[in-house]
Amino acid sequence: MNIPFIDLKKQNDTVREEILKSIEHIIDASSFILGKSVSDFENDFAAVHNSRYCIGLSSGTDGNHLALWSLGIKAGDEVIIPANTFIATAWGAVLCGAKPVFADCEKDSYNLDLHDVEKKISPKTKAIVAVHLYGQSADLDRLKEISDRHGIYLLEDAAQSHLAEYKGKKIGSHGVSASFSFYPGKNLGALGEGGAVTTNDQEIAEKIRMMRDHGCKQKYHHETYGHNYRMEGIQGAVLGIKLKRLQSWTDKRREAADKYRELLSNTGDIELPKEMDYAKHVYHLFVIKTSKRDGLQEYLKENSIATGLHYPVPLHLQKCFANLGYKKGDFPVTEDLADKCLSLPIFPELTDNQIEYICEKIKKFFE
Ligand SMILES: Cc1ncc(COP(=O)(O)O)c(C=O)c1O
Known part of the structure; x- marks a missing residue:
């Protein structure tokens, strides 16, 4: 697939x-x-x-x-x-x-x-x-x-x-x-x-x-x-035209997120995205965290599953902002996330079958 x-x-x-x-x-x-x-x-x-x-x-x-x-x-x-x-x-x-x-x-x-x-x-x-x-x-x-x-x-x-x-x-x-x-x-x-x-x-x-x-x-x-x-x-x-469908597309994103959550709970050292009690998340991205990020991303790529990184280089470490005088270590939570984040496919048309396949491969990687 x-x-x-x-x-x-x-x-x-x-x-x-x-x-x-x-x-x-x-x-x-x-x-x-x-x-x-x-x-x-x-x-x-x-x-x-x-x-x-x-x-x-x-x-x-x-x-x-x-x-x-x-x-x-x-x-x-x-x-x-x-x-x-x-x-x-x-x-x-x-x-x-x-x-x-x-x-x-x-x-x-x-x-x-x-x-x-x-x-x-x-x-x-x-x-x-x-x-x-x-x-x-x-x-x-x-x-x-x-x-x-x-x-x-x-x-x-x-x-x-x-x-x-x-x-x-x-x-x-x-x-x-x-x-x-x-x-x-x-x-x-x-x-x-x-x-x-x-x-x-x-x-x-x-x-x-x-x-x-x-x-x-x-x-x-x-x-x-x-x-x-x-x-x-x-x-x-x-x-x-698209705005008329946005609520139903958003509901589908939320359903996809639920399915990921269900299938990926207790998998390796994965941290799933948390939905805060004050928020209704619309899952533009479904970002997991794992210390095995690079290996997992490579493994998913070998299995024809595309993923993304949001974001691999935090703003304070971007070359264009070197003049602002920030250094590595200034923002530990952001930097940890940059090293460990992995965005899994999420879009309204993503099927249950596809999510099951992705999660199966992720579980296999951690075995
Ligand atoms: C957080 C954030 N701000 C601003 C933008 C800029 O939007 P645009 O690409 O439409 O200029 C984006 C999207 O790319 C974004 O993700």
Whole structure:
């Protein structure tokens, strides 16, 4: 059996006809940038994330940038982010000219360690960006308590966590704003690049709406600095179609995670992902931990099972951040995870048979 890490073709085939029709519609209307398909999607996406506003963008990275830029974050400011995340979380601060300051992650949730966050707050700190990593929300109430106490902003990087919940409420409006990615492999994926920011703050929404379009409300009247971060019409249409299926796709991811849990309990030294009592995980990734990671990954590859590493090099040890002066040993939990993490295939179309095969091979490896 050949098992891919993710099977986009299988998913896209289920919506192919509807998508093709909508693309024809966009071509006929020549509505290639923003337009009705994008504004309809924005309304629907805001509604499912209990947010008043959603602004469609060209990527999640752009969302991270605009979320901070719209708040006036600038050179001389510091922004606290996890060391254990994809680098795009850091680009938000870097693109504003600010300094990313890293914090370790918790052993259980792999999200921001609140004690370390407190330690990293300085007079220059302007914001904390909480990543809901792998599809599980960070501890938002406690982060909000810290950010309020220090008079700084709390933002969400929700690139991996569409429809995830914190204490029974969808993520996306717990901080000032939340940034989402619609990269094709995400839980809600476009047919190309795409992203969005959700917020309940009208002023921020208006600012981000202008900033994504060269700082204009009215063409050629530039009220603020900006960029070209607009969502394409075709992506808005595709995302609108897929959004209607997202809850059922998410349920399937959760069922797959349950099945893995059941079949892999007490296998070797594997640590299974923990679902925190405040969170409803949407399993963008199913990340296990084992000291035999490299051997297991190789063995699975020999058996035609694709896996991933999220993430093999923590941000503080990336060459591009050498100027920030971090060293190995600064973030022990993140570094341990980087050495031991292994992401198993998880996607809505993954079958029980495939999961059984994967778990059988994993058990065999540990025998
Ligand atoms: C945590 C995180 N933040 C931001 C991004 C950036 O999203 P995009 O690839 O749409 O720019 C990603 C996805 O790649 C991500 O995983």
